[in-house]
Amino acid sequence: MTIATPTAADTAIPKAPNPYLEFCRQQPLGAISFFIIVVMMFAGIFSPWVAPYDPLAIDFAGILAAPSWEHWCGTDAFGRDICSRLIYGSRTALVIGFTSSFVGSTVGAILGIASAYFGGKIDDWIQRFVDILLAFPLIVLALVVVAAVRKFVVGGVDVNLIIAIAVPIIPRVARVVRAAALSVRVMPYVDAARAAGYSHSRIIFRHMAPNVVAPYLIMLTAFIAQAILAEASLSFLGLGVTEPTAAWGLMLSGNAADFYREAPWMILFPGAMISLAVFAFNLFGDSLRDYLDPRFKV
């Protein structure tokens, strides 16, 4: 237990470390998963340039081709290039995953903060409503909503699907954010804002919301993974994205179920992509939580 005598170098004014580098240092797994997410986003955004083939181009000459240098992941029963479909599929997965998680988490967070802020009867009613929604597993509730809402596509995106996945996310986020907001609610700065006679919306959005951003962000990333999985499941069940759009869940269903013995690559690669995406978002959410939570700080 000895220490060196202070030198000129370490008595210099310390600089605050770069938060991004600090995140990579403390959470190497989080950094790797973030890298995977970035690659996936790149592939999704620039799919027309990245994908080697048109994902919809049918080629009956080369159906059920095994993975080769020509078709990295092989082809499906219509001779479509699986690799290109996976790349375009990341676009579908990310768009639906992001938007539904964002919509669900945001609505949930506002509900949670309002519940904590107003308290009393309002809190009771919101929480009982949340209890009811929480009684259903995420995918079951999504199924109910998707069955109830009529198909509605804007700019190639299934809005009904987004709503269906967002609804079950709302109560889950509302519960967690409410807990965080309850501790913010009793902070003297909120009392100070009330004593100043500010409006409810000002206190909720200006004084409370920024202070529950950490749990909100963590829930947001974690539910992107859940939403991608839900989208894949719904598509697999034929309730989500429909043919011929490229979607990972859809690629597992349909004639993939008939041919997977002869052409296992038809299900192997989409399955791996779903796992990889869910894994990356979950891990990133976890790392973000550990990084933002001061209790985990050394």
Add this chain to the structure above:
Amino acid sequence: MSRPVQAPAAPLLEVEDLHVQFETSRGIVRAVEGLSFEVGRGEVVAIVGESGSGKSVSALAIMRLLPRLTGRTRGRITFDGRSLLDLGDEEMREIRGRDISMIFQEPMTSLNPLLTIGLQITEPLTIHLGMTAEQARARAVELLSLVGIPDPESRLDQYPHQFSGGMRQRVMIAIGLACNPKLVIADEPTTALDVTIQAQILELMKDLSRKLNIALIVITHNLGVVARYADRVIVMYAAKMVEQGRAEAVFHEPRHPYTMGLLRSVPRLDRPRGMRLETIEGLVPNLTNPPPGCRFAPRCPFRVDICGQEPPLANADNGSQSRCHRHAEIAGGKIAWAASGTGSQQAQMVREGALLSVRHLTKHFPVRAKLGHAKAVVRAVEDVSFSIHPGETLGLVGESGCGKTTVGRLILRLEQPTGGEIEFDGINLVKASPAEMQAVRRKIQVIFQDPYSSLNPRMTVGQIIGEPLHVYKLAADSAAATARVAELLNQVGLRPELAERYPHQLSGGQRQRVGIARALAMEPSFIVCDEAVSALDVSIQGQIINLLEDLQRRLGLAYLFIAHDLAVVRHISMRVVVMYFGRVMEVADRDTIYRNALHPYTKVLLDAAPVPDPTVEKARAPRLIQGELPSHMAPPTGCVFNTRCPMATQECRETIPPLVEKRPGHWAACIKV
């Protein structure tokens, strides 16, 4: 003069050249540098310093309880002939709890809530002394009676939540004493307790250390506590010891400018009230980048060229040691702090008529009842009446749980009163419509206790202060708002550049100033100060009190000053209300209440407050008050104070005494006076 009589040949604890440093993401913090001191057997040594001075870290270093990953300890610590820093973990664990034990600040969190008190006391006995369960239990009973817990046999099987705060601290002391340690380290042992309880605990610890010949290291920021206890005092500032010596010497003849300043900046009950509090200007330096030379030089009024060099710890004339180049000049009386305030400043600004009158204010909090039980209520505030004139400061004193904070929150309408009236500027706030309330809100503002949680961490200082200007359209445009924010910052003694900063980049005192500026932005005529200075260090506390007084003079503000520190309340208030258990006990103007208090509770409160003067404290008779605050679930009948009152009779248990004007302007709620 020669060195004072030292403890016999080999001291119990010898700390030599102790250095502790932490690696943080913001750089290396040198928390303790070159600390050397000795503690003799049975001696009581106090380590005094403001937050961040390194006093608690030194104690943890002695116990080897610092986080291993980030903390580095260097130096020599010899305890009873063994070098603690060279011991293996196993050997150190043997010493901890058996030879050296530690008492922490928070009795509420230092006991495990899921284990019985008995188990927690007997644990060290069975582990360290190898006692059998029966032996340990017998010893535990003995220990509990030693620390003054009645009916120890049955209380052993109870859980921590069944004990009050004071009782828990007694249990902590009992655990600390369990194995007959040679040294007890107490880190702020009474800071979390009320004055009357604090007095009891101090009495107990002093008594026990004498009786059992235990050496005691007391770490505290409260100079009054030190005066009562200590044989020797060590003063720390910014990681270094600046002065050490016998308690009498340090208090009466300080030989370091920091000690001199610190002693002057405490408001004191045993001295006539000065017009203005003396302060030490400036801030405690940042330990990642401390100033070269003397650490105190940037704040020292006696700074000379040589202070740019590190001063050695020199022997002063009166046996103390001082880390000041000019200690000989201080001893010669050539250097003394100039009085900063002049007497004529406090012109009476109080105007006639009541700005705020509170009449029969009552607040009951419902308690969730168990199934099949009647719904219970906690009577937090019961029939409280007082008034405040424009430009006046009304002090509201009482111990924790007496309802003083609730009164403040009721006036701010953060809580809805159960009954009574609050009239402000002719408007009854209890019945006011939202629109009327909105208009009044601006006139009543608040300053909170904790400067760390009262500012929104996600807003800059400029946004925090500028928000009311924007919401209430108090500034014509954004340029005018920026100018007004700068003006407000200036008014509270901060540089306008701070508007760009976030609260976590400011010190405690600076944050409290921001809180004041935020209140002032509304242009209020009345401010509720809820323990506004009690979370601040002594040298900063004086600065804030002076600021509040200056603002009052300049802007004609009225204050409701809620506090538990009697000396601070005496300094700032013109009239004082004393509360106990939800009720007003006594109301009088400041000088009357501190000189001729009528109510027995006020007398007890005044008697319990420690005074930073060892001669006065050591000559003092044992305290009057016994017992603890009654439970809110089972309030006493009749006078709420009858359970602890030295004068109580049967009559007091039967009638609730009304608040009666005993002398002109002097009200008391007691049938005995």
